[in-house]
Amino acid sequence: MPRALRALSVVVLLLAAAAALCAQAIEYSRPVETAPQQETIGGGYKTPAVQKPLPRGWWLDILDVVLLCAAMGASVWIVIKRRKRRWLVGLSIASLAYFGFYREGCICPIGSIQNVVVALADPKYSIPMVAIAVFFMPLVVAVFFGRAFCGGVCPLGAMQELVVIKPLRVPKRLDQGLGLLKYVYLALAILFALKPALTRDFLICRFDPFVGFFRFTGAPYMLATGGVFLIGGMFIGRPYCRYLCPYGGLLSWCSRLARKGVTITPDKELDCGLCTEACPYGAIDQMRAVGRKCLYCARCYASCPCDGELAQAKKALVGIGGAQ
């Protein structure tokens, strides 16, 4: 009996304590009915202005476009003229830092497809000027030089470019089959963007695999997809670019017209096939660069015994040999 009594007293005490705690909360009622103003407060009090952070200045948008232009120019110059793989890696890192991490993956030509489609279809939609510029510039460059945007400029490409460790050769048939996926994705993205304003969906933005990394936050499933692409990208060169990127599809159409793209120079070549071995993207077919597949990585030049770094090393070796 005493034990039960003790237990009961403990419960009563606890309840009392809880009640006391509750009673300690303030009895709140709104003290004023109207907000006191500068004049009623007096004493020289000035009502502070409401915080209104403004958007980025328009000149920063122009800077983005100029930098995109400059980066594509640099990509063409480095790959076509200088044939320097190392410089291109440098450009890739710079683009990744600016367009990827600093601009947080926005605005990108890949996503601008949707803006252009919506603007063409919906008379009420007003497209940002930057989106127009960003959509057309890489395509124009592709018409003349091939996919210069893909190599060294696109942050998504640069991300994958930097993780290629041991690329495996994808069988040609499989490569072609998977390559069709990007057109399916493009068609789906256009279809969803064409829907009426309320149900419209921007698939490319929603399923962008790397944007979560650029922003250091994102839906878990997207970060997981990005991770899979990066890990897969160590063994299959740039899987997103080759098999899914809808803008890559447009660029590869445009680059069919290019006459000044990456070429394997016939008058210098040895037919050794080292470039074919070096290309992780299957873009060298029978010792010739395939413009619509070439991603401007300049690995072929770096591996060429007649050209690039290997050739320079050879020259240096010959020089040493000659001196002895």
Next chain:
Amino acid sequence: MSDAVSRRELLSKLVRGSVLAGMGGAALFLVKKANGEIVWQVDASRCVNSRLGEVGVEACTLCTSECVVSLSAVRAVNDFSKCGRCNVCPAYFDITSAVNELGLPSQKLCPRDAITRKMIGAADPEDPANNFYEYVIDEEKCDGCGRCVMKCKAPLGLGSITLKVRYNKCLDCNRCAISLSCPKDAVTQVPKMAGLEIKLAEHTE
């Protein structure tokens, strides 16, 4: 042979020219349409946290959790001209917490301690409750969870705190992730000037 090559060359030049012309035409057409920019903004009369009538429910924190940037592009903003400057501010203090020795609630409401207060004028020595305070929300700390907004609205407060988009953080996504999950469709696209409240500010001054 050379004839065939030159013909092919000519053809490819023609194709390239027409493709470029097509792109130029499309670009021109689009440029003509590219007038009047739109931005995302929170409609305070729809937002669960600020619209009147919904009291006693938990604050909706979707603006914090759904935004794609790491610190949400939505933040709480205090319109000082509407603020009651109360001594016991229900948005500053957690008014359900126990009273401390100063006669004030012992806990603050903001989970990130983003609200600071400063006494206006000199302290009243006889009645400490008769002081007014200026409540400032730290832009860099606020992640737009909306708890203070919920507490500030009538009947507890005067509703001076609302959620607003900060355009220096907003990436202007084609489809705002918050708008997709907002239960009241309170995040909508408005003309840029309206979003920045530039006309409104000019009007009141």
